[in-house]
Amino acid sequence: MLLAAVLTLALLVTGASSALADAPQPKNIIYMIGDGMGHVQLEVARLVKGGPLAMDLFPVQHKAANASLDNAVTDSAAAGTAHATGYRTNNGMVAMLPDGRELTSALRIAQAAGKATGVVVTDIVYGATPGSYLATVNNRSEQNAILEQALFRTQPDVLLGGGLSVFNAIGGADRLAETPYDFVTTRDALLAWEPISGRKLLGLFASSTMSYELDRPANEPHIVEMVHAALEFLSQSDAGFFLMVEGSRIDHAGHANDLLRGIHETLAFDQAVELVLNFAEERGDTLVVVTADHETGGLTAPTKKPSPVVMDRGVSTVASEIRAALNQNPDANIVELFARYAGIDDLTSRVQAGNLDELIRSVLSDRAFTYTTTNHTAAPVPVLAFGPGAELFAEVEHIADMGRLTIELLGGSAGGDR
Ligand SMILES: [Zn+2]
Structure with missing residues (x-):
């Protein structure tokens, strides 16, 4: 900051020709x-x-x-x-x-x-x-x-x-x-x-x-x-x-x-x-x-490990892919689906009972950066x-x-x- 002040002063005194001559x-x-x-x-x-x-x-x-x-x-x-x-x-x-x-x-x-x-x-x-x-x-x-x-x-x-x-x-x-x-x-x-x-x-x-x-x-x-x-x-x-x-x-x-x-x-x-x-x-x-x-x-x-896949493609897109895969095969392993479609390989708990779409979205949202x-x-x-x-x-x-x-x-x- 001192340098900048000196440079500015020098410019005012001598004109613009010499102050930054060293740069x-x-x-x-x-x-x-x-x-x-x-x-x-x-x-x-x-x-x-x-x-x-x-x-x-x-x-x-x-x-x-x-x-x-x-x-x-x-x-x-x-x-x-x-x-x-x-x-x-x-x-x-x-x-x-x-x-x-x-x-x-x-x-x-x-x-x-x-x-x-x-x-x-x-x-x-x-x-x-x-x-x-x-x-x-x-x-x-x-x-x-x-x-x-x-x-x-x-x-x-x-x-x-x-x-x-x-x-x-x-x-x-x-x-x-x-x-x-x-x-x-x-x-x-x-x-x-x-x-x-x-x-x-x-x-x-x-x-x-x-x-x-x-x-x-x-x-x-x-x-x-x-x-x-x-x-x-x-x-x-x-x-x-x-x-x-x-x-x-x-x-x-x-x-x-x-x-x-x-x-x-x-x-x-x-x-x-x-x-x-x-x-x-x-x-x-x-x-x-x-x-x-x-x-x-x-x-x-996020507090959980971020997923570049979820952020790159968006929560909605990835959620509908997982939902479609589940629709096709209701017995599919949900942990594997999240790994395959969302790049999330560290899910430790089973998905809880509740509205499935909301649960999928909330798991995905936890892996993205959020605006505050x-x-x-x-x-x-x-x-x-x-x-x-x-x-x-x-x-x-x-x-x-x-x-x-x-x-x-x-x-x-x-x-x-x-
Ligand atoms: Zn603005």
């Missing part, structure tokens, strides 16, 4: 946020995958606090603002301070430095997290204003995600002629898109948020495909690039207490992390930061980093420090007080 300067920065992704979400994903995540391979494995200015439990707007601008603000505010001061995001600092920029999310592109990088508004509910500023002011080179409804509400299709954007709305069109000099890429693949990975229709791209398209395009920039990627819907599954979908959102995000890590390892000039804004759902380990709230929690969030400057992220205490550090590594200064 290697990344040409590119890829900043990845798992919305609602706490350490327990990673633990579950690891169990279901049956091995380490790509996120486990990062040399810097740290954590950070995330309280907003007015609440111990942050929302995605205040946390997005901290990541994007290096400032803590009140819940609900997007790249703006309570006194009305407008903040400059890392993405806009990167633009000022001549770098290409991109935003890839599975939420609406005018959601609180992408909004913090693209716009400045008093409240996250001002979605029209966020999208207006994104498309007609900030204009990142790549903007991919959901959100056709507000795009249509602001007459987006008719107004795109005023912009440099090529516009795609399907997976096929995204995969077929070829960069043309001077053109930028806007992709909106759903009316609202994109689908959960588990429910994703064929016309929506996988997050890995969106990140791949962004990297192909942005890496053509001679001056480097800044890309923000959000695995947005880990949070939505947490609010819904939908473990199955939450796990598959985390695993899909981890696949995007793997792609980015491979990209950065090959190049050597790219800093990758992976983190979260907050944990959602208060996810908690439908809201966000104050749990610290993961801070993972790889590449030039990564070691600086091992020193952060709060996610706002991460935003500040990112801006400094881009040659800018967040300035002022936190």
Whole structure:
């Protein structure tokens, strides 16, 4: 913390040129946020995958606090603002301070430095997290204003995600002629898109948020495909690039207490992390930061040995398989059925008398992690980093420090007080 304070002071005195001179300067920065992704979400994903995540391979494995200015439990707007601008603000505010001061995001600092920029999310592109990088508004509910500023002011080179409804509400299709954007709305069109000099890429693949990975229709791209398209395009920039990627819907599954979908959102995000890590390892000039804004759902380990099978496939699916097997053969050994269908090999007691369906479900539920709230929690969030400057992220205490550090590594200064 002392080091960070000294660095900030030096920046104010000498300008942005020398303070981080000792740290290697990344040409590119890829900043990845798992919305609602706490350490327990990673633990579950690891169990279901049956091995380490790509996120486990990062040399810097740290954590950070995330309280907003007015609440111990942050929302995605205040946390997005901290990541994007290096400032803590009140819940609900997007790249703006309570006194009305407008903040400059890392993405806009990167633009000022001549770098290409991109935003890839599975939420609406005018959601609180992408909004913090693209716009400045008093409240996250001002979605029209966020999208207006994104498309007609900030204009990142790549903007991919959901959100056709507000795009249509602001007459987006008719107004795109005023912009440099090529516009795609399907997976096929995204995969077929070829960069043309001077053109930028806007992709909106759903009316609202994109689908959960588990429910994703064929016309929506996988997050890995969106990140791949962004990297192909942005890496053509001679001056480097800044890309923000959000695995947005880990949070939505947490609010819904939908473990199955939450796990598959985390695993899909981890696949995007793997792609980015491979990209950065090959190049050597790219800093990758992976983190979260907050944990959602208060996810908690079961008291009994967890079953990856039950968590991967869902209690309902496994319960109906066991029920169907019992229907077919009422004399089947129930312990063997639980071993075969649920991967539970340590059942010690017989199933008690009672409603059979309820008993099966309760045995299975005891083997899954459970949510303890439908809201966000104050749990610290993961801070993972790889590449030039990564070691600086091992020193952060709060996610706002991460935003500040990112801006400094881009040659800018967040300035002022936190
Ligand atoms: Zn949330």
